Amino acid sequence: MNKVNTSRFKDKAFRRLGMVVTVSCLLILAVFVGFVLYMGLDRLSWEFLMSLPSRFADQSGIYTAWIGSIWVLVLTTLISFPLGVGAGIYLEEYGKKNKLATFLEINIANLAGVPSIIYGLLGLEVFVRIMQMGNSILAGALTLALLILPIIIVSTRESLRAVPSSIRDASNALGASKWQTIWNQVLPASFGGILTGVILALSRAVGETAPLIVVGALAYVPFAPRGPLDEFTVLPIQIFNWVSRPQHEFVINAAAAIIVLLLITFVMNGIAVYLRNRWQSKMKW
Amino acid sequence: MRVKEKIIEKVLAACALVTVLTTLGIILILAVEAFVFFQDVSILEFLTSTQWTPLFTEKNYGILPLLSGTALTTLIAITVALPVGLTIAVYLNEYAHERVRKVLKPMLEILAVVPTVVYGFFALMIVTPFLKTFIPGLAGFNALSPGIVMGIMIIPFVSSLSEDALSSVPNSLRQASFGMGSTKFQTAFRVMVPAASSGIIVSAILAISRAIGETMIVAIAAGQQPRFTFDPTVPIETITAYIVQVSMGDVPYGSIAYKTIFAAGITLFIFTFILNNISYWIKTKYQEKYE
Structure with missing residues (x-):
């Protein structure tokens, strides 16, 4: 009987432990976010958003940084969206079950696990040096596009797989060609899922720092970029730069900039989750 | 047409x-x-010298200090992430009510979407000062604090992959165990976890690979001082942080310092490549065990 009691005790203890551990993780997150808000919220103002960087902490702003981030984000979207979705369609709809398909699959799984800083080295050599784009927004966006490509491909394939084959069969039976079926039936049915994956991937790109540093995004850019070939900085690099300074005023600036960055990331993830839920409730096969 | x-x-x-x-x-x-x-630079020096000083006048090119730094932070991160992540996975999958699970799971995922540069800020500004109250000898930059924060970052990664593995174990196994009179705890750790072990091992390997490649947390909070040591309280530098350090400065193309970031990069790539392929191999080999 004693043994049974020990077992029951262990069972109860683990239930408690599991709950405590899970809630602790969330508490840590809450403490982190609370700390940043406490430190940076007072610094956050319209002026902070619209000011150029400066040697003086209280005059510095994140104007060049967020403009740079938006430039990079837009270009990365334009490059990675068609490429990733195209590759996803090919692998899921056209790909045959052969050695080549297996190779492509292993390759994409591998790319998803390559550290982001390695993509930076690739971008530095291919885009900055060989293609002579210099330390430009375009070079940075191309690098990030390659970085998030595996994520977009994987989520596109999952969304396409969720479309039942009866829809494809019906379309084919009506005489539609393969592409007509994909374009008119499969893509509209899976678009919500694809979009969710793309937004999640882009929210990751917004927070990426290391590859852009390697590609040569600068910590200090006196003016906001005007075209894709201009030099640039982004919000995470501006934060990194300020965190590394010994003066406390700059660290406060970093906290304020982090609030902006977290806001962007959370909003993008929120949109993605909303789209996923709406899409899932709408598409019931 | x-x-x-x-x-x-x-x-x-x-x-x-x-x-x-x-x-x-x-x-x-x-x-x-x-x-x-x-x-x-001779490969022998690269692999055996315990000094890494390519940016100084007296240059040494031993990768060991960067490797030890990477190994140290990775070890600390995994020590945090693996037990915590696994506990959460078992708790959410075997114990928690469906409604609790639906609330907690997406909240945990938030930990994974916070940008790494923000985690670096947390490590430097919150965790290091906090740890200093317990460990008086702790330097302002050290391996311990970024290691722990990196572990926190990887927790949802481990827990969601392990949860997937646990939930793919057929329910009949669980029911059989309950039928024999086992408690949930016994069922979880003697039936479910062993049955899902391949998926859990995969999650651990991928977590290690993530930790090795993680950059900004260590670049901010670990100190950028290559040092061949396993002491977690002193400043160190990882492979990734070194690449960032060089890239922040003005290094002319073709110079030896420029080439060192690629030498460091290939070392990093080889490690993560091997780990990723092992995990992929395990995944495909044991995936369809129950189908």
């Missing part, structure tokens, strides 16, 4: 080809630049 279909298929195939070119590009560039580097 036929022609159009053919063209579309070719265009889509070209999109897929980009991923192959990316891999080839990475391998080729790292190999070529590393080859050039090793014409100036």
